[in-house]
Amino acid sequence: MVSSGWNESAAAWIVEVGDLGDFGRRFVLDQPMLERVRLRAHASALDVGCGEGRFCRMLQPLGIRTVGIDPTEALVARAIALDPMGDYRVGMAERLDFEEQCFDLVVSYLSLIDIAQLGTALTEMARVLRPGGSLLVANLTGFTTAGMVFGGRRPRGADKHAGYLDEHSSQVSWGDISIRNWHRPLETYMKGFLDAGLHLRHFSEPRPQGGPPEKVRRYLKAPYFVIMEWTKPDA
Numbered sequence: 336m337v338s339s340g341w342n343e344s345a346a347a348w349i350v351e352v353g354d355l356g357d358f359g360r361r362f363v364l365d366q367p368m369l370e371r372v373r374l375r376a377h378a379s380a381l382d383v384g385c386g387e388g389r390f391c392r393m394l395q396p397l398g399i400r401t402v403g404i405d406p407t408e409a410l411v412a413r414a415i416a417l418d419p420m421g422d423y424r425v426g427m428a429e430r431l432d433f434e435e436q437c438f439d440l441v442v443s444y445l446s447l448i449d450i451a452q453l454g455t456a457l458t459e460m461a462r463v464l465r466p467g468g469s470l471l472v473a474n475l476t477g478f479t480t481a482g483m484v485f486g487g488r489r490p491r492g493a494d495k496h497a498g499y500l501d502e503h504s505s506q507v508s509w510g511d512i513s514i515r516n517w518h519r520p521l522e523t524y525m526k527g528f529l530d531a532g533l534h535l536r537h538f539s540e541p542r543p544q545g546g547p548p549e550k551v552r553r554y555l556k557a558p559y560f561v562i563m564e565w566t567k568p569d570a
């Protein structure tokens with residue numbers, strides 16, 4: 336089961352994000368995500384929810400052998416078209432078709448809010464990591480996802496943080512994209528990582544490094560991303 340809307344939204348998504356990335360990827364997340372990767376010697380990486388493979392293509396010049404998985408066939412097809420020698424497969428985070436301990440690095444780049452069964456997915460990500468390996472995550476903050484209505488108009492007077500403490504999903508739409516996203520409080524995410532046996536190595540709320548001044552000003556007022564690196568302890 337794919338997060339509802341992804342197959343129908345794939346073409347618009349490819350146009351929206353493109354190779355350069357949208358504001359958040361290009362100016363906020365790409366650089367600090369790559370900095371975390373460069374700090375450790377990773378030979379292999381699995382990008383879970385790789386979309387059209389953008390981050391895999393950014394890891395490869397660092398000498399990392401990448402595999403990207405994503406349940407949205409149209410996005411995997413696009414990844415293969417852009418990188419015919421790359422390894423991209425249709426698959427879901429909740430059931431990773433890989434042996435235990437076979438990756439140095441597992442990446443979830445803005446895919447956790449798309450994944451329906453968080454606990455199962457995090458257990459799977461930890462299972463395929465080798466001891467000492469890293470799970471590197473970029474995610475939206477819970478205060479952003481609590482009342483998410485991208486592109487649409489929030490009803491006048493509606494509280495954008497209503498329901499923060501309760502996990503819920505909502506259909507979010509902007510342009511020709513309409514997808515189902517999951518909101519979870521930070522507590523739920525932290526419990527999921529800890530239950531998967533992982534240790535927190537890094538946590539940051541990255542700031543924009545360039546970009547249109549108006550977007551930078553808005554982002555600094557209410558940042559909406561976090562980066563976390565969790566490691567799997569040596570046995």
Ligand SMILES: C[S@@+](CC[C@H](N)C(=O)[O-])C[C@H]1O[C@@H](n2cnc3c(N)ncnc32)[C@H](O)[C@@H]1O
Pocket residue numbers: 337338341352383384385386387389390404405406407410426427428429443444445446449450451
């Ligand atoms: C916001 S996009 C991010 C794509 C890519 N990581 C990027 O940053 O451009 C979220 C991705 O999660 C994928 N996805 C949805 N459900 C998933 C699941 N259960 N397991 C893995 N990926 C999933 C979607 O198909 C989509 O490509």
